[in-house]
Amino acid sequence: MNTVAVVGLQWGDEGKGKVVDLLSLEMDGVIRSQGGHNAGHTIVVEGKEYHFHLIPSAILHPHVKCYIGGGTVVDPRSLLNEIEGLQKEGISLKNRLFISPYAHLILPYHQLQEQIQEEGASPIGTTRRGIGPCYEDSVARMGIQLGEWVDIPVFKKRFSECSERKKRFLESMGVSSFDSKAIYEEYATFANFLKEYITPFENLIYEELKKGKKFLFEGAQGAMLDVRFGTYPYVTSSCTASGGLAVGAGLGPQSISKTLGVMKAYSTRVGNGPFPTEFSSKEMASFASHHQAREFGTTTGRKRRMGWLDIPLLKEAIRLDGVTSLAITKVDVLDHLERMKVCVDYEGGSYPSFYQGDIGRVKPVYKEFEGWKKSTKEIKKLEEFPKNVRIFLNQIETLLDCPIELVSFGPEREKTLRLS
Template sequence: MNKNIVILGTQWGDEGKGKIVDYLTEDAAYVVRCQGGHNAGHTLVVNGEKIILHLIPSGLLHDNTIGVIANGVVVSPLELIKEIKKLEKRGIFVRKRLLISSSATLVLKYHIEMDIAREKRLGINAIGTTGRGIGPAYEDKIARRGLRIKDLKDEKKLSTRLEKIVDYYNHQLVSFYKCNSINYKIILKDLLPIIDLIQDMIQDTTHILHKAIQNNKKIVFEGAQGSFLDIDHGTYPYVTSSNTTIGGIISGTGVGPRCLNRILGVTKAYSTRVGNGPFPTELFDNIDEHFSTKGHEFGSTTGRKRRTGWLDTVSLCRAVKINSLSSLCITKLDVLDGLNEIKICISYKNTNTSEIISYPDTVYDWENIEPIYEILPGWKKKTLGIKKLEDLPYEAQNYIKRIETITKIPIDIISTGPERSNIILVRNLF
């Protein structure tokens, strides 16, 4: 029996992982966020009501589930409390069911200011970050100067370290980026009331998770962003600052690979990307308009319109390999309803040499890439809300089978709409 399931994005994020995490967590004791920060936006639709989560694990909307923000996450205490209070206004109380790793790195005001200053200076060459300070926070972590959640427990030491770090940032912000300086006392003043609010949540989450595993508790591990935003395996430098692939789950929690029973990759039935960077199947025509409008393709964190394109199985197959995926979940199948034909990118061609090539190695190699498509017939019937595989239009079933054939792994879940209940469960993962 599968007790521990990992849910990962296989594209550039925004695949609909939040809904799938929420769906599977109904049967789980714990749901765990492993990396990223409040740059992640997971949208859930429950009884027609839209809920967007950034730091809090998606499955925590289930009353009997314990949420864990593990050591690999970078945490903005201000945003965390803001998110908790927003949920409480809706009658969703999570404070007593939320645990935060004492080793998680803090995101503070100077990280945000640095993030914004850098993007502004880069101009048209900007990475396209969310401006939430996530990259600079991870830099501090790697440079061994970052503050951690556990540092909030000692006000005197926190004040001393904070002053030194702010001096370090002010030197760059003022001298190089020509921005205003930051007063560390204001940051400290904002932090102090929060410490009391989260004190009981601060735990050794690695120990807690291992104890849960020993007691045969069901755990869902929730990845953020997508495989090709991974700092090592993504379309560098147009990536996020953490490992969004399977390695980030392991290092971000302290739970070893032998404890992970199933790894589910989530992909849209087409492709989207927010921000800059390579996107071989990107569209600029009426199909782009169809995907954007019908799929509501606007970033839940940034509000930016997402770039859209056909499903890219070259990248998808690579995601299968680098994550050791057990199976796939296809989301937003209903967005393809009404199209006359559907294209799948099955290989890449070098436009200079006409040579068929494998996955490009550098950002420069992507510049001469042209997708080669296989064309399948579309369907006119609605798939929205269908709950059985055999009830899907014949052409939609063929589309699903074709993806399985190309990727060589099964599709266990199909999402046919935004609601929590719009799910076809082909195979029970637990």
């Protein structure tokens, strides 16, 4: 099949949005099938920044149809803001944006529940967008699917049942009850605005794939945030692996023929949780500042924690995702360094026999590389890269036993090289 999954190999924020934007030029459709508006993509086109949270960034290409799959959770207020923002820019969504009725509805009480949890003794460092509680309700069979939501009589009945259960739950946590009537009325209004986009498209895509149409599965977050195999409990609430993207789109795993894993030339994560290669204060002082490196969360605006590349964790991600090639981003952030480090193993040779729950206790074994001390921002072809950039990239390929397909060295579309 003519399909590719684009997945993050670290803790999210790897630059997937730019890669999706680039590859979607060749696609007929792009599918986002897990997570919610906790994800954030920033695309720069002709000097203008576009920020996406749920709508696939391929919506900027007029020929591409965009799909939000049944594995996602949807906040209608946030989605409406995205839609209105795109329409103000003259971007048409008519017959181009389709949302699965199997996706679940995020309601204000989900956000309230997450806020309470995050203010407790053991915060995860979530975006407080209600993503986790919505997935909890989905699994507990007390959630509301979008197909139920846009059928107003059904929504009224389901909301009455679900909100009463949620009220009792929140009251047991010491939270005063919320205004069910006001929420129902507001969300019934949202349903009338958004119902034109909600349609069961799963079989349509299946038939299109059989005809040879090209589709891209757009991953959100990253492998180390996977709900099952990430750095638990400091993870997201959905399956971020390539297999989860197919299932979340209502398709079988054979629907994905190629998987492109996206990684930064260093590591970052937002929120709490283990980070073996995190910079010391001295290393942070000599690295690029958060502003220079553009390391603020698109969704929360929080500073990202930063550190060296971690080969053992990347190998885990490549296995989990079935990665066939790599895209390495933000090489330009390393331009000023005289030397840099890459974690090639953990002390005691613990890779590959380690459990993610032990990641907080491992000690990295580093290999040092010479920097190149030259700007890469005007590079047009591989041969123009400084010698030490090429050595660095070659070593990454060798250490990961996976070919690099794309190299990115700036936020703009044109600052990308395709190597294969």
